[in-house]
């Protein structure tokens with residue numbers, strides 16, 4: 001696969017670093033990338049070359065830079081049809097909706113959904129989130145011996161919450177989760193990536209048809225109504241928006257809860273600070289977001305003109321990867337960055353994004369994670385990691401967490 005990179009601009013002489021599609025040790029890989037500079041050429045699966053933005057300050061600036069857009073038509077490699085068939089990251093680039101839109105288009109798409117995420121609406125969800133958390137912990141308490149906290153607690157909580165917001169039936173949720181796991185994987189085979197995309201669109205299309213026939217009190221029904229009254233969402237945008245809400249609404253929070261429990265169990269002195277009331281649960285959530293960002297790297301953005309970054313120039317039409325996990329451990333911004341430290345002040349991370357595409361669900365994610373951690377450790381203060389092998393990472397550099405987290409209560 002050829003690239004848009006010409007090998008003549010300063011900083012381009014070096015071979016691009018090949019990113020491990022399995023994300024086996026993201027923090028070690030990120031340390032190498034940060035050392036190479038704030039903007040580093042990396043090779044994604046399929047030989048696609050993009051700029052990874054790995055330093056906090058540079059990432060913050062580029063996320064809000066009007067010369068950087070998200071519409072895939074801005075990317076020369078995409079526009080010229082040079083991506084390999086079944087490219088595993090294609091969905092991130094092409095899904096119709098706010099995450100791939102700029103300017104007025106972005107404001108329209110985001111505006112339609114944002115009414116569901118006002119601070120007031122989120123606060124209203126608190127009692128339901130508490131009740132679901134308690135019910136899941138009741139079920140966990142019945143389990144015999146060590147269990148996978150990710151499967152039994154960290155996954156069902158955010159999935160049930162977003163499922164209820166969108167009006168999805170319980171039996172639809174597991175099927176959607178499996179497909180969405182393949183979708184966020186950067187190592188899926190082309191066949192699996194295509195099948196997952198088709199499966200998700202088919203399932204969500206069926207959800208839309210069912211809600212159209214029988215409207216409910218949920219976000220899907222509201223989005224259909226918004227579309228039909230003002231003709232503001234096309235059918236593709238409607239399904240794309242549901243897909244985005246579903247994937248963004250559970251994969252990330254699932255990782256956040258898992259990563260927070262893992263970090264606390266590995267740092268008992270920090271856990272003690274919270275259990276003794278010296279630090280709030282919100283400090284655990286913020287420090288976990290920085291230290292072990294649930295979104296490792298997010299594809300993609302595109303330069304609409306040449307942009308100088310340090311001693312390299314990102315050319316118009318080239319793509320950028322937002323390296324959130326790398327920025328979180330940037331010692332140039334966060335002193336002693338590899339240390340999990342709940343007393344860190346200030347703790348201004350970028351792990352929920354920045355600029356016009358700042359995470360729409362940040363309030364919900366924070367509420368869910370805080371509620372989950374408070375109840376989990378309140379009920380099982382002696383929670384420990386189960387004996388056995390080190391947990392394996394998720395096979396993705398987009399999603400940053402472990403596949404299982406076996407614990408004993």
Ligand code: HEM
Nearest residue numbers: 098099248249252253256294298352353357359360361365
């Ligand atoms: C710990 C949990 C979460 C993390 C770490 C997270 C992280 C992020 C990040 C980094 C972005 C920016 C992506 C980019 O353009 O580079 C983003 C955008 C977004 N997030 Fe989240 N997110 C979380 C939870 C949620 C939840 C619960 C929802 C919804 C229910 C949600 C919905 C969205 C949406 C819709 C966008 C796109 C916004 C736009 O393009 O304007 N996220 N999120």
